[in-house]
Amino acid sequence: xxxxxxxDIVPPVVSDGIVYASAxxxxxxxxxxxxxxxxxxxxAHASMATWGLFVVYTGVSLYGGSPYNYLVxxxxxxxxxxxxxxxxxxxxxxxxxxxxxxxxxxxxxxxxVLLSAVQIYADFLTKVYKLYPRLITMSTYxxxxxxxxxxxxxxxxxxxxxxISLHLxxxxxxxxxxxxxTVENPDLAKIIGIDAEKVYISSWIxxxxxxxxxxxxxxxxxxxxxxxxxxxxxxxxxASILGGLYSVxxxxxxxxxxxxxxxxxxxxxxxxxxxxxxxxxxVVPLIIMxxxxxxxxxxxxxxxxxxxxKTPPKETLRKAVETLTDKFRKNVKT
Amino acid sequence: xxxxxxxxxxxxxILTQFSIFLxxxxxxxxxxxxxxxxxFGRVIAVIAGAFAVGAVPGRILAYFLGLPFGEExxxxxxxxxxxxxxxxxxxxxxxxxxxxxxxxxFLAAVFGGFIGWxxxxxxxxxxxxxxxxxLLAFGDVFMWFGYxxxxxxxxxxxxxxxxxxxxxxxxxxxxxxxxxxxFAVLTFIATEMLTRSPFGxxxxxxxxxxxxxxxxxxxxxVVRTRSLVIGSAMAAVAGALYVMxxxxxxxxxxxxxxxxxWPWAYMMLGGTGSNIGIVLGxxxxxxxxxxxxxxxxxxxxxxxxxxLWLEYTLAGLAIILIVLFRPYGLIPEKPTPxxxxxxxxxxxxxxxxxxD
Numbered sequence: 030x031x032x033x034x035x036x037d038i039v040p041p042v043v044s045d046g047i048v049y050a051s052a053x054x055x056x057x058x059x060x061x062x063x064x065x066x067x068x069x070x071x072x073a074h075a076s077m078a079t080w081g082l083f084v085v086y087t088g089v090s091l092y093g094g095s096p097y098n099y100l101v102x103x104x105x106x107x108x109x110x111x112x113x114x115x116x117x118x119x120x121x122x123x124x125x126x127x128x129x130x131x132x133x134x135x136x137x138x139x140x141x142v143l144l145s146a147v148q149i150y151a152d153f154l155t156k157v158y159k160l161y162p163r164l165i166t167m168s169t170y171x172x173x174x175x176x177x178x179x180x181x182x183x184x185x186x187x188x189x190x191x192x193i194s195l196h197l198x199x200x201x202x203x204x205x206x207x208x209x210x211t212v213e214n215p216d217l218a219k220i221i222g223i224d225a226e227k228v229y230i231s232s233w234i235x236x237x238x239x240x241x242x243x244x245x246x247x248x249x250x251x252x253x254x255x256x257x258x259x260x261x262x263x264x265x266x267x268a269s270i271l272g273g274l275y276s277v278x279x280x281x282x283x284x285x286x287x288x289x290x291x292x293x294x295x296x297x298x299x300x301x302x303x304x305x306x307x308x309x310x311x312v313v314p315l316i317i318m319x320x321x322x323x324x325x326x327x328x329x330x331x332x333x334x335x336x337x338x339k340t341p342p343k344e345t346l347r348k349a350v351e352t353l354t355d356k357f358r359k360n361v362k363t
Numbered sequence: 364x365x366x367x368x369x370x371x372x373x374x375x376x377i378l379t380q381f382s383i384f385l386x387x388x389x390x391x392x393x394x395x396x397x398x399x400x401x402x403f404g405r406v407i408a409v410i411a412g413a414f415a416v417g418a419v420p421g422r423i424l425a426y427f428l429g430l431p432f433g434e435e436x437x438x439x440x441x442x443x444x445x446x447x448x449x450x451x452x453x454x455x456x457x458x459x460x461x462x463x464x465x466x467x468x469f470l471a472a473v474f475g476g477f478i479g480w481x482x483x484x485x486x487x488x489x490x491x492x493x494x495x496x497x498l499l500a501f502g503d504v505f506m507w508f509g510y511x512x513x514x515x516x517x518x519x520x521x522x523x524x525x526x527x528x529x530x531x532x533x534x535x536x537x538x539x540x541x542x543x544x545x546f547a548v549l550t551f552i553a554t555e556m557l558t559r560s561p562f563g564x565x566x567x568x569x570x571x572x573x574x575x576x577x578x579x580x581x582x583x584x585v586v587r588t589r590s591l592v593i594g595s596a597m598a599a600v601a602g603a604l605y606v607m608x609x610x611x612x613x614x615x616x617x618x619x620x621x622x623x624x625w626p627w628a629y630m631m632l633g634g635t636g637s638n639i640g641i642v643l644g645x646x647x648x649x650x651x652x653x654x655x656x657x658x659x660x661x662x663x664x665x666x667x668x669x670x671l672w673l674e675y676t677l678a679g680l681a682i683i684l685i686v687l688f689r690p691y692g693l694i695p696e697k698p699t700p701x702x703x704x705x706x707x708x709x710x711x712x713x714x715x716x717x718x719d
Contacts, residue, residue: 070492118683129491130401131686134631137624138682145675152668263503266496274492308511315500322489322497 042296044181045250050288051188052247054281056261057268058195059239061280064269065212066232069119069132074265075258076143077110077237078244082253083147083162085245089170090160096170096249097183103245104238111237114139115230123229147255165253180249187246191239192281199277208232212275260311264291267314271321272329279329286329287314324357373657379540381649382547383605388626388633388641389554390597395627396636396696397558398590399570401491404482404498405598406622410505411478412471412599417516417612420467421525424449434514437522446523454529464527468603475599479592486591487584502619509614521613524606539608546604550597555638557593559699566590567636567699628678631685634692643693651677 056078063071081103088099118135127135151162171180199205204227210218211228219225244258251257264287272283291313299306321329387409394402418437425432430445453460485497509516516522531538557563569576569586576583602622606612625648633644655662655674662670685692700707 064492070496118687121687127686127690130395130495131690133401133492133495134627135683135686137627138679138686141624141675141679141682143679145672145679148672148675149668152672156667263500267500270493270496309507311507312504315504318500319497322485322493 039177039181041178043293044178046289046292046294046296048178048180048184048250049247049292050285051184052243052250052284053264053268053288054188054284055191055239055243055246056265057272057284057287058192058277058280059236059243060265060269061272061274061277062232062239063236064274065277066208067115067119067123067132067229068129069136070129070266071236071240072133072137072262073110073114073140073143074236074240075262076140076147077107077240078247078258078261078265079147079255080110080143081107081241081244082165082167082248082257083150083255084241085167085248086162086165086253087154089167091158095172096167096245097179100187100242100245103241107241107244108234108238110143110241111233111235112230114237115233119233120226120229144255144259151255163254165248167248167253168250171249180246184246184249187242188281191242192278195235195277204231263311264288264314267318270318273325282329287317290314290317373653375537375540377649377653378544379608380653381646382540382543383601383608384626384629384649385547385642385645386550386601386604387598387622388629388645389550389638390594390601391626392630392636392638392641393554393558393566393597394590394594396630397563397566397570398587400486400587400591401495402498402594403495403623403627404500404502405626406502406617406619407482407498407505408475408478408595408598409602409605409622410502410509410617411474411595412602413606413612413617414509414516414614415471415474415599416467416603416606417522417524419470420463421446421449424452424463424525428452437514437517439517439520442517442522446525449525450529453525453527457530460527460530463525464607467527467607468600471599471603472596475602476592476596478599479595480588482595483588483591486587499619499623502623506614506617506619509617516612516614518614521611524610524612526610527607536608543604543608546600550600551638551642554597558638562589564699564701625678628682630692632681632692634694634696636696637692637694640692640694640696647693648678648681 056074060071060074063069084103084106085096085099088094088102089096114136118139119132122132122135154160154162168180171178173179174182197205199209207218207223208228208231210221211223211225215225218228244261247261248257251261265284268283268287269280270283271286272279272281274280291310295306295310295313387405390408391402391405394400422432422436425436425445428448430436430448431441435441436445453463482498482501486494489497510519512518526535528535528539528542558566565576565581565586568579569581569583573583576586602617629645629648630641631644632648633642634640652674655670655677659670662673702710
């Protein structure tokens with residue numbers, strides 16, 4: 030183990046958990062962004078993430094250097110995959126007013142194509158460069174800063190800076206406001222002259238880029254293989270559903286909750302319940318998702334945070350609680 | 364045992380795969396094509412059937428034979444010996460084998476129906492994408508539970524399943540394939556009758572317009588629940604047949620790719636909502652997949668990668684092309700007449716005469 034060389038200040042469970050949670054936040058915010066804009070639940074996120082890992086892996090093993098040098102390249106490659114999907118699959122279907130399930134299915138087709146492409150590429154790497162890309166441990170390329178793993182600091186910085194720049198993009202720029210208007214009401218946005226097509230394609234550019242970036246970051250703690258994204262996809266979906274699918278911030282929050290629950294949370298739980306719990310790691314995000322769907326059918330972003338957090342007068346607080354209980358009751362009844 | 368030419372074995376293999384996946388895809392079509400539920404968790408019901416047959420009937424037989432039936436039944440060291448003893452018994456007792464076979468299928472159907480009822484609870488309150496993803500997630504939970512909880516069906520190692528076809532003097536696999544094919548044909552006929560019945564038309568009305576269904580006095584919740592229970596029971600029977608055919612129950616064999624996404628691809632190729640289209644879709648896909656597997660080594664001579672991945676490319680491209688250019692599949696769904704055709708023509712003639 031590499032850890033024994035330096036005395037770790039942060040226990041590996043926590044640092045790995047933070048890397049994983051940051052990756053989940055990036056992945057879930059991508060899914061949420063795409064769903065908000067184009068009403069497409071993107072199955073292809075799985076192999077887009079895997080392609081992010083493979084861009085970084087190819088760069089590191091053929092040209093050398095640190096994996097962090099290739100993250101921008103991974104983002105760009107993911108954007109390219111997103112654009113291709115929009116131009117050839119989702120775009121034509123959106124113009125035809127296809128149903129949500131049809132859109133979902135079409136991205137599943139794209140996912141299978143991308144999955145086979147990644148497998149073929151992995152075989153190609155083995156045959157031509159004598160690499161073995163079916164069992165990748167990216168963490169060996171990681172370095173340490175004063176006894177803290179760089180992956181933990183950098184992934185947190187990446188996730189937070191993306192969060193802040195996304196926020197600034199959506200709130201301050203004209204195009205960001207156009208995106209929010211289209212999400213709110215597509216027909217009205219078209220009437221005032223917003224080009225919906227541009228909004229849709231930019232959501233796929235950003236979403237695809239975030240997917241590949243997230244995959245590349247996740248590979249720092251997860252064993253990389255052509256099936257990496259395929260095994261992470263359920264956690265990604267759970268995180269984005271937990272976030273509520275209607276707000277990028279919700280997606281980021283959901284990603285952090287799921288990621289932290291899967292690593293440090295489960296580790297803490299195993300201290301109470303015994304080690305057998307650790308085998309059920311993939312089940313954790315799903316349990317959280319189910320509980321969240323029962324209590325908040327619209328996700329974390331659907332909770333009226335602004336009214337709850339403002340230390341409101343008693344009257345407003347009572348109202349907020351009433352609406353919440355009302356929602357809950359309706360939910361139980363129907 | 365007479366040696367049969369390999370071509371026959373190939374055809375039998377294709378027919379068996381076809382039969383099992385036909386049942387699964389028909390059940391999927393009942394829920395997706397006819398009722399409009401985004402069933403992305405088909406694997407749940409298949410697992411329910413497979414695990415039920417893998418875990419329960421063998422233990423009951425072991426109990427009556429005086430063999431260990433508790434946790435030791437599923438342990439890798441003793442499972443093989445116990446099931447071999449049970450198989451010896453079944454091979455000499457045709458009636459017992461028959462009862463075992465039928466009651467196992469019945470058990471699987473009951474388990475599957477129960478799982479269908481459970482999944483219908485969220486299906487009533489969640490919207491399209493949320494529901495699809497929840498079902499997908501539940502499928503993974505089931506698989507992980509079977510994979511990690513060793514006493515159920517052996518965990519990460521396969522558990523042997525008592526063989527109801529062991530008494531057959533000839534080739535056991537040929538006989539089993541024939542039985543499974545008969546079941547597939549029966550399922551097809553039953554589904555066709557069900558979807559032509561008033562209940563089937565209610566399902567289609569629910570799919571096309573919820574409001575109309577409510578206005579005409581149907582309880583949406585009840586209709587959806589029934590569709591899910593019937594569909595899940597069918598899929599569970601397919602899972603049970605598969606497990607008994609292979610003779611092993613392996614939790615990791617029940618992945619969402621094999622038992623959810625492949626059936627979706629078959630269904631979309633054949634035609635969502637059309638039962639006869641499903642038959643064609645499953646047949647075409649199974650034949651192509653088998654041929655790719657068969658010529659794997661011949662193809663790999665001039666391809667720089669494993670040709671197995673071409674299966675994925677093919678399925679993905681097929682889904683995309685169908686969605687884009689033939690959204691109703693190879694054989695599109697036809698409207699089901701409420702009366703036989705002759706009766707309708709008779710009515711038309713009568714009304715024409717009256718007008719004259």
